[in-house]
Amino acid sequence: MSRIELDKVSVVFPASRHTEAVTALDKVDLLLEAETFATVIGRSGCGKTTLLNLLAGFLAPTAGKVALDSQPIHGPGVERGVVFQKNALMPWLNVADNVALGLTFAGMPKQQRQDRVGTCLDWVGLSGFANHRVYELSGGMQQRVGIARALAADPKILLMDEPLGALDALTRESLQELILELWQKAGKLVLFITHSIEEALFLGTRLIVMTPRPGKIHKTYDLSFSKRFLAGESARSLKADPDFIALREEVLEVIHPRGGDHGEP
Amino acid sequence: MSRIELDKVSVVFPASRHTEAVTALDKVDLLLEAETFATVIGRSGCGKTTLLNLLAGFLAPTAGKVALDSQPIHGPGVERGVVFQKNALMPWLNVADNVALGLTFAGMPKQQRQDRVGTCLDWVGLSGFANHRVYELSGGMQQRVGIARALAADPKILLMDEPLGALDALTRESLQELILELWQKAGKLVLFITHSIEEALFLGTRLIVMTPRPGKIHKTYDLSFSKRFLAGESARSLKADPDFIALREEVLEVIHPRGGDHGEP
Amino acid sequence: NTQTNSPGDEPAAPPPTKKLPKVTIGYQSMINPWKVGIQSGSIAKATGHEIEWRKFNSGAEVITAMASGDVHIAVAGSSPIATAMSREVDVSLFWILEAIRDNEALVARNGSGIQSMADLKGKTIGVPFASTTHYHLLVALEQNQIDTKDVKILNLQPDAILAAWTQESIDAAFVWSPILNRITPTGTVLLTSGAIADTGKPTFDGMIVANAFAKENADFMKQFVKEVARLDGDYRDNTAAWNADSAQVKAIAELTGADPAEIPTIMGQYHFPDPNEQIGEFWLGGGAAQALRDTAAFLKDQKKINTVHEDYGRFIMTDFAASLVDQGEPTP
Amino acid sequence: MASHEVKDPLNRRYSQRTTLIISAVTTLAMLLIWWAATALGWVKPLFLPSPQTVVQRLGDLIDTGFADATLWQHTLASLFRVFSAFLLAVLTAVPIGILMGIHDFAKGLLDPVIEFYRPLPPLAYLPLIIIWLGIGEVAKVVLIYLAMFAPICLSTRAGVRAVAREKVLAAATLGASRLQIIRHIVLPGALPEILTGMRVGIGFGWTTLVAAEMVAATAGLGFMVLNAKDFLATDVVIAGIFVIGIVAYGFDLIMRGLEHWLVPWKGR
Amino acid sequence: MASHEVKDPLNRRYSQRTTLIISAVTTLAMLLIWWAATALGWVKPLFLPSPQTVVQRLGDLIDTGFADATLWQHTLASLFRVFSAFLLAVLTAVPIGILMGIHDFAKGLLDPVIEFYRPLPPLAYLPLIIIWLGIGEVAKVVLIYLAMFAPICLSTRAGVRAVAREKVLAAATLGASRLQIIRHIVLPGALPEILTGMRVGIGFGWTTLVAAEMVAATAGLGFMVLNAKDFLATDVVIAGIFVIGIVAYGFDLIMRGLEHWLVPWKGR
Numbered sequence A, B: 001m002s003r004i005e006l007d008k009v010s011v012v013f014p015a016s017r018h019t020e021a022v023t024a025l026d027k028v029d030l031l032l033e034a035e036t037f038a039t040v041i042g043r044s045g046c047g048k049t050t051l052l053n054l055l056a057g058f059l060a061p062t063a064g065k066v067a068l069d070s071q072p073i074h075g076p077g078v079e080r081g082v083v084f085q086k087n088a089l090m091p092w093l094n095v096a097d098n099v100a101l102g103l104t105f106a107g108m109p110k111q112q113r114q115d116r117v118g119t120c121l122d123w124v125g126l127s128g129f130a131n132h133r134v135y136e137l138s139g140g141m142q143q144r145v146g147i148a149r150a151l152a153a154d155p156k157i158l159l160m161d162e163p164l165g166a167l168d169a170l171t172r173e174s175l176q177e178l179i180l181e182l183w184q185k186a187g188k189l190v191l192f193i194t195h196s197i198e199e200a201l202f203l204g205t206r207l208i209v210m211t212p213r214p215g216k217i218h219k220t221y222d223l224s225f226s227k228r229f230l231a232g233e234s235a236r237s238l239k240a241d242p243d244f245i246a247l248r249e250e251v252l253e254v255i256h257p258r259g260g261d262h263g264e265p
Numbered sequence C: 001n002t003q004t005n006s007p008g009d010e011p012a013a014p015p016p017t018k019k020l021p022k023v024t025i026g027y028q029s030m031i032n033p034w035k036v037g038i039q040s041g042s043i044a045k046a047t048g049h050e051i052e053w054r055k056f057n058s059g060a061e062v063i064t065a066m067a068s069g070d071v072h073i074a075v076a077g078s079s080p081i082a083t084a085m086s087r088e089v090d091v092s093l094f095w096i097l098e099a100i101r102d103n104e105a106l107v108a109r110n111g112s113g114i115q116s117m118a119d120l121k122g123k124t125i126g127v128p129f130a131s132t133t134h135y136h137l138l139v140a141l142e143q144n145q146i147d148t149k150d151v152k153i154l155n156l157q158p159d160a161i162l163a164a165w166t167q168e169s170i171d172a173a174f175v176w177s178p179i180l181n182r183i184t185p186t187g188t189v190l191l192t193s194g195a196i197a198d199t200g201k202p203t204f205d206g207m208i209v210a211n212a213f214a215k216e217n218a219d220f221m222k223q224f225v226k227e228v229a230r231l232d233g234d235y236r237d238n239t240a241a242w243n244a245d246s247a248q249v250k251a252i253a254e255l256t257g258a259d260p261a262e263i264p265t266i267m268g269q270y271h272f273p274d275p276n277e278q279i280g281e282f283w284l285g286g287g288a289a290q291a292l293r294d295t296a297a298f299l300k301d302q303k304k305i306n307t308v309h310e311d312y313g314r315f316i317m318t319d320f321a322a323s324l325v326d327q328g329e330p331t332p
Numbered sequence D, E: 001m002a003s004h005e006v007k008d009p010l011n012r013r014y015s016q017r018t019t020l021i022i023s024a025v026t027t028l029a030m031l032l033i034w035w036a037a038t039a040l041g042w043v044k045p046l047f048l049p050s051p052q053t054v055v056q057r058l059g060d061l062i063d064t065g066f067a068d069a070t071l072w073q074h075t076l077a078s079l080f081r082v083f084s085a086f087l088l089a090v091l092t093a094v095p096i097g098i099l100m101g102i103h104d105f106a107k108g109l110l111d112p113v114i115e116f117y118r119p120l121p122p123l124a125y126l127p128l129i130i131i132w133l134g135i136g137e138v139a140k141v142v143l144i145y146l147a148m149f150a151p152i153c154l155s156t157r158a159g160v161r162a163v164a165r166e167k168v169l170a171a172a173t174l175g176a177s178r179l180q181i182i183r184h185i186v187l188p189g190a191l192p193e194i195l196t197g198m199r200v201g202i203g204f205g206w207t208t209l210v211a212a213e214m215v216a217a218t219a220g221l222g223f224m225v226l227n228a229k230d231f232l233a234t235d236v237v238i239a240g241i242f243v244i245g246i247v248a249y250g251f252d253l254i255m256r257g258l259e260h261w262l263v264p265w266k267g268r
């Protein structure tokens, strides 16, 4: 189950005193099935976050339909977990209580809650840190807590908006691998936004390339690098694979054409 | 001219109430000649910034000698320009005034100053933005202003601490190429700190790999990728070069050994 | 040639012997004849000096300001004057403005259940602290063997007394006119200051002067006293003419904010001593010093001040009042 | 934080205009209740005079005045005091605050003084000020000055400390002298907080105004209110409060405008 | 900013201990000057009594008291007033502040009221409070309460607005109800600013104390100082100021400790 459908979805932010009206998404069609790992890439302002906000229920479309399992989406829901880039952990709670947040809201009894939190912390490799203050952790560990929190509520769909964008290269790679392993274990539908083409290629089974003004889906690719990684190939060799490098070139050409300006206003 | 010499340099931060003493640099020897593009890589806490602070004159060594052209370094000086990762532009000045800062301090007459600022803005491709407020620019453009400002003062040495760390991948690549072109044009001695192995390999003529606890230089490599790029090879093909990929593996193994922890405490 | 700033005045009458800086004189809102001299400018005219008039809300404020040296001459009740002298503020008493008699009284509110002094026990009494009525209240309590701990004495300025009285949050008040006149219709007078004065504890409002100023400006002082005495005399001699419609009463009303209709009654409650009385045994000649000493001793008992001087006569200047008598003025 | 407007499960945000309209309606409603309460005789005029009386009083105050001065003269007297104090406070507190931000020695020297007097009620030390400085304008201005000094000085200090170390280091590598760093980097860098301090300071100044005008003033808004209170002229008291409120609010607006204009980068 | 200690071309930083020592030395030096000024007769005791007299007076105040109450009773009376007001203010201002932070409607409703009365000097509306509420404890507590309400309410509102939108959205996707979001996210998220507001509020409370005790008090530190001033007892005035200063400073320390303890993540 869990199937996302976007049918001619447009999002227009009306003009305000200081800004003109922006068409953040223009008649976008999209269909995502369960167990897909969708990665979204595109230059700044092309509507990636807008797309995620629609799915999370943070935003209603100006036109068109957004549906989950044929049901229109109205507002946030526990079946759609979100991992944010930052600022989303509660510093007044320790690691375990942060992870338990969704369970607390649902009124789950304490013992059961502890077990579930233990499992989730295990998954992200933070078993020993249950009682730590979140602000004492490194950025990478904080992102793992965020992932564990989203997983604890057992959503059908996991939405991530540049979850690794603020991390250094090394930590980032280790978390990419972790996310893939968790995806394989849980088999959820994942939508993952990134600015890194390499990351998008490495993680996704489906790559969505977007272009701005107005925000549109330019092209989508079906990929298999992540499956090959999970089947045992090393990440390093995959990234050196000529297919990988060729695709990287191709996507780069779309979102950052040679001779054009360099991604800046 | 301009030759940096470190002779058995150690930096020890004394213990405080909350922390133990840290040996940030341990008997480090280093010799850098003019026109070198030195890139420094190493995991967090290995002493990269400490090294840069020594050269910039922000920090005095606990033991050993730091010399520029055989003269010991006491404090900051105009012959050593620094490009910071962030927070270093003055938001109350427009782009041109930011770039002119060093010239203003030196009391250069207005006409001369304007000419020089024009040239420098030209170099970094911001000619049209002289009168913009810096906080209205994108992150990448702000970094270009920072570079232009350092260049305007015409230092012999350029020190950069993760100048591209906060930028997205696309902007980052375009700035890497810009920096190389400027380096070729001006022929300065550059010290460039980064967390990205690819960046370090692509930019440097000399790669310095550091390891922590205590901070040491593990190994240095002489590189030619940047020269090949400047000679006309494409960045994309260089990064796909087997030598490049092999070196990438080797350095990764040093600073982030397989099976070890993932760069986090 | 010094010009006065009073409205409609002519060039100064007696030319000053020496150029004087602006004289600052402090007054309060009690109702008495010399207010006419302030309002009409006749005092400035008579002394030939520019005078800056400052209004103070309490005797305590007056003596603080005198201590700072910014005020040369001011009016205060005997209680704050005693405090100032005991604290070695460099001032002298030179004129008794008025003997306090029926215009300050202890009044019990109707419905408070107070019939006599003894009933005050356990009741709440409002009084402006550090004033002559505060002193007299404490004296009255002592004379009636009531411990101050057995009553609740609240520090209320006259306007607050009226508000508190209306809201029935106080049972009694010891206060002066015009507020006194406003509350007596709904209360019973238990005791007037006149009655307490008759037991040998008089209170009065007096004028004090900074000693250094008095020494250097004797002429000014004489002219000043002369004009004040003239106004007092005019009131004594023509009391009936100072009716609610008279220019004098209107001037007083304007300066103090009191209702013109009340003013003749209130003034009738005071006694304004003439120059002969001023220098006589009962006031500056001896009685005032004794009254000040008694007041000071009492305040020391109350731990409000630390020292009581042996002789308060040294803080009294009779010369200026006496100068009027020597010239045979102004008693007709 | 981005300004992207997404459907927030908690906040119900209206447009700025709607909020303004609600505010206007509230204000009107309060006036109406006030009017009804007095017109229907729920409260005695001594306790709360009717809005008409207050408005009429305001007219009187402008035309003929109260306590020997027109409303305009009272306002001018108060403005003069608050302003002189403000000027003095800015001229002294900003340099001292910068010094305290830069030099730990100056901080150690001045901290105990400022930290001690700061929480003191102006009314408590008013008697001392009068005994020391008399009843003239000096004492009044000093009282207001003292209330303003601490917030301006402490904000300046905090602003100086908050100037990013990178900015100072960058200036140093560009050859700036100590004085140039202070003039070109520290002062503008601390400006946002200095302005905040000035805004808070001027607020404190207005709050202290009445205390300053309590003793031996001859004009001033605070003096007018106190004087009116002595005569139980509740209408003048209320009219005076309105004028003080409006003037103080006006200043706050001016200071905010100044912030907007001088430090447009604030919060970016 | 990192705590890395690098040679700064501008700041000369000493260790915290050195700064403390400088502060201690300054304090001692000031006491010495004070002592010298009085011992050598530069100033009259009426203007500035000697430190010995003040200390002796403090002893007297503790033993026998002033104005019919010991120092302890005066302090207790003031503490009671400030505390009741504080409790009331926290209990009302925090919920209202949260409401104003969440609902633009509540903001529109209450903003004009708060913004208008906030800059008013308590002394200006004191006469009204007395006319309306009488001369009992209620009027005193209300005056202090009003001084505290605005800063606590406005800080709370600001704190609520500053809670990262991501936190609220995250809670919503985790299935939190509106009430749960307020209880689990908004309240703790705004806590740092609420505590700051409380600290500022309690400071305002102390500043207003003397005004509150000006009318019809029988005990209280402000009352004691005012009463002493009436009798030119400068030593008691200064002793009283010291006690107020120390108590207020003590509170500030307690509030800072509370902040440190309750919101250790602040500024991280």
Ligand SMILES: Nc1ncnc2c1ncn2[C@@H]1O[C@H](COP(=O)(O)OP(=O)(O)OP(=O)(O)O)[C@@H](O)[C@H]1O
Pocket: A013, A014, A022, A023, A024, A042, A043, A044, A045, A046, A047, A048, A049, A050, A051, A215, D003, D004, D005, D006
């Ligand atoms: N609340 C809003 N009001 C007005 N315009 C908005 C709003 N939110 C987004 N936009 C605009 O819509 C467009 C798409 O925004 P969106 O945040 O989806 O881009 P993005 O692809 O996520 O960019 P980035 O990579 O920078 O995160 C942009 O032009 C943006 O400025």
Ligand SMILES: Nc1ncnc2c1ncn2[C@@H]1O[C@H](COP(=O)(O)OP(=O)(O)OP(=O)(O)O)[C@@H](O)[C@H]1O
Pocket: B013, B014, B022, B023, B024, B042, B043, B044, B045, B046, B047, B048, B049, B050, B051, B215, E003, E004, E005, E006
């Ligand atoms: N002022 C200081 N006081 C105490 N320890 C310090 C100080 N500055 C740096 N250190 C310590 O010295 C070591 C080296 O720090 P440095 O900043 O040079 O590392 P780095 O390689 O730049 O790390 P990063 O990649 O995170 O920037 C670290 O362990 C750090 O904690």
Ligand SMILES: [Mg+2]
Pocket: A048, A049, A050, A161
């Ligand atoms: Mg986005």
Ligand SMILES: [Mg+2]
Pocket: B048, B049, B050, B161
């Ligand atoms: Mg570093």
